[in-house]
Amino acid sequence: MDRTAQVTITVNGDVVTRRVEARQHLVDFLREELQLTGSHVGCEHGVCGACTVRVEGQIVRGCLMLAAQADGLRVDTIEGVSERGEIADLQAAFLERNALQCGYCTPGMLLTAAELLAARPSPSRAEIRAWLSGNYCRCTGYQAIVDAIAAVAASRQGRPV
Numbered sequence: 001m002d003r004t005a006q007v008t009i010t011v012n013g014d015v016v017t018r019r020v021e022a023r024q025h026l027v028d029f030l031r032e033e034l035q036l037t038g039s040h041v042g043c044e045h046g047v048c049g050a051c052t053v054r055v056e057g058q059i060v061r062g063c064l065m066l067a068a069q070a071d072g073l074r075v076d077t078i079e080g081v082s083e084r085g086e087i088a089d090l091q092a093a094f095l096e097r098n099a100l101q102c103g104y105c106t107p108g109m110l111l112t113a114a115e116l117l118a119a120r121p122s123p124s125r126a127e128i129r130a131w132l133s134g135n136y137c138r139c140t141g142y143q144a145i146v147d148a149i150a151a152v153a154a155s156r157q158g159r160p161v
Helices: 026-033 078-083 088-096 106-119 125-134 143-156
Strands: 004-011 014-021 052-055 058-061 074-076
Touching: 014 026, 026 052, 052 106, 058 106, 078 106, 088 106, 088 143, 106 125, 106 143, 125 143
Parallel strands: 004 074
Antiparallel strands: 004 014, 052 058, 052 074
16 A cells, blocks of 8 residues: 655745655655755654744644645745745844854744744734744743844834844
8 A cells, every 4th residue: 555645845935746655744854855954853742843834824833744734835944934035134133142052943933933023023022922932942041032033023113122
């Protein structure tokens, strides 16, 4: 019995067609088949946020979505979003405020922050914390991450940082 499926996924703007195992998760497909290793495999239960990618414009946990479920869809990884310069200000703010240390959670944090700022251009610090609640960071204590996102929000609104 064949337990594979052919999928065609637009990944970072490039159309990719591959045969995938029916049980292969999207994050594993991206990492193993396409060598897009920015999204990480952490808890494999969807709670840590390390595997965050964007599917059809919304962040999802790549460890909870099967590659076959992405057939016909647009997937953006941290690599694609970074290359387009879409989050350059967030990346700079994370660097300036030391909001990244080991970097393991950073891609998921950046994609989550980008989605937050698209949905709520001027979030409060409490809203930032709530939005990030599905992303674990074991190194920073979150304060610098919240500071970076708040600074970008203020800058994008033309307010003093």
